[in-house]
Amino acid sequence: MSRPKVFVSRRIPDEGLNAIRAACDVDLWPDQLPPPADELKRRVADCDGLVSLLTDRIDGALLDAAPKLKVVSNYAVGFNNVDVAACTARGVCVGNTPGVLTDATADIAVTLLLAAARCIGAGTADAKNGKWLTWEPLGWLGQDLAGRTLGIVGMGRIGFAAAKRLHHGWGMKVLYADQFANAAAEKELGAQRVAFDDLLAQSDFVSAHVDLNPTTKGMFGAAQFAKMKRTAVFVNTARGPLVDQTALAAALRGGTIFAAGLDVTDPEPLPTDHELYALPNCVIVPHIASATVGTRNAMARLCANNVLAGVKGDPLPTWVNPEVADKRRA
Numbered sequence: 054m055s056r057p058k059v060f061v062s063r064r065i066p067d068e069g070l071n072a073i074r075a076a077c078d079v080d081l082w083p084d085q086l087p088p089p090a091d092e093l094k095r096r097v098a099d100c101d102g103l104v105s106l107l108t109d110r111i112d113g114a115l116l117d118a119a120p121k122l123k124v125v126s127n128y129a130v131g132f133n134n135v136d137v138a139a140c141t142a143r144g145v146c147v148g149n150t151p152g153v154l155t156d157a158t159a160d161i162a163v164t165l166l167l168a169a170a171r172c173i174g175a176g177t178a179d180a181k182n183g184k185w186l187t188w189e190p191l192g193w194l195g196q197d198l199a200g201r202t203l204g205i206v207g208m209g210r211i212g213f214a215a216a217k218r219l220h221h222g223w224g225m226k227v228l229y230a231d232q233f234a235n236a237a238a239e240k241e242l243g244a245q246r247v248a249f250d251d252l253l254a255q256s257d258f259v260s261a262h263v264d265l266n267p268t269t270k271g272m273f274g275a276a277q278f279a280k281m282k283r284t285a286v287f288v289n290t291a292r293g294p295l296v297d298q299t300a301l302a303a304a305l306r307g308g309t310i311f312a313a314g315l316d317v318t319d320p321e322p323l324p325t326d327h328e329l330y331a332l333p334n335c336v337i338v339p340h341i342a343s344a345t346v347g348t349r350n351a352m353a354r355l356c357a358n359n360v361l362a363g364v365k366g367d368p369l370p371t372w373v374n375p376e377v378a379d380k381r382r383a
């Protein structure tokens with residue numbers, strides 16, 4: 054039997070790549086930038102498996118051009134770039150990388166929260182640019198963290214991990230908004246589930262941890278920023294399109310809220326002339342929440358295990374669409 058063929062759409066850590074190479078013929082896209090859509094389509098045409106990134110769009114047209122494709126292993130926990138229904142309809146398995154990036158992502162949420170609350174963006178820029186003239190009693194005044202109220206929007210694995218850090222570290226009171234109750238967060242952190250609008254009104258820090266789907270797209274807009282405290286700090290480590298960025302920029306410029314920390318934007322990369330970069334109270338990093346050596350290695354292993362299970366016909370270790378099990382492509 055010939056070895057399965059797998060297209061890997063960007064270089065991932067060797068721990069994953071070598072595991073795939075041991076069992077499959079790998080076609081690796083070597084560039085820093087993603088393969089253009091038509092190139093991706095051409096490269097997967099005769100593949101059994103695909104390792105995709107969140108910058109690759111996986112849709113029905115792509116799947117129809119790849120009749121042998123059995124598995125899409127997304128190197129990310131989020132999978133809004135994958136049309137999962139189209140995959141399921143065609144018997145194609147989808148895998149993602151949950152769990153292994155929870156701590157790293159929660160760490161960046163806390164980092165951005167602290168940085169935005171304590172004017173680290175403006176402070177580092179001013180220090181470097183000769184605007185640090187003396188010790189200023191009224192300069193770079195931020196917000197205190199201890200004992201304040203944290204609002205977690207989406208109390209899943211990552212939201213819970215961020216809340217743990219801020220509750221145990223800074224004694225924050227935790228509110229959360231979610232379609233589901235999280236009994237562990239309520240028990241361990243005394244977290245209270247509240248309506249989204251109440252969370253916005255009562256929280257000193259609002260951190261987004263929901264997945265992107267048609268119901269969450271644009272959920273943070275002008276009306277939501279207007280409900281937040283003028284001292285509020287908004288953090289987004291989930292997906293850029295959750296936020297109406299024009300409304301966020303207006304809220305930051307006009308003092309509707311105090312500051313924001315963003316790991317994700319829309320689009321990515323955010324063009325360098327975007328107004329959010331010009332705001333001293335907006336801290337932006339380039340979608341790096343899972344970017345630690347250990348986490349990216351763990352993601353690569355999990356991603357490899359998913360694609361290997363997919364080409365072999367085994368259950369995927371972390372399976373987005375297990376409902377496809379009884380109609381998988383042979």
Ligand code: GLV
Nearest residue numbers: 128129130131343
């Ligand atoms: C990164 O954003 C991911 O979804 O893993």
Ligand code: GLV
Nearest residue numbers: 187188189190191
């Ligand atoms: C600040 O540097 C202080 O000593 O209060």
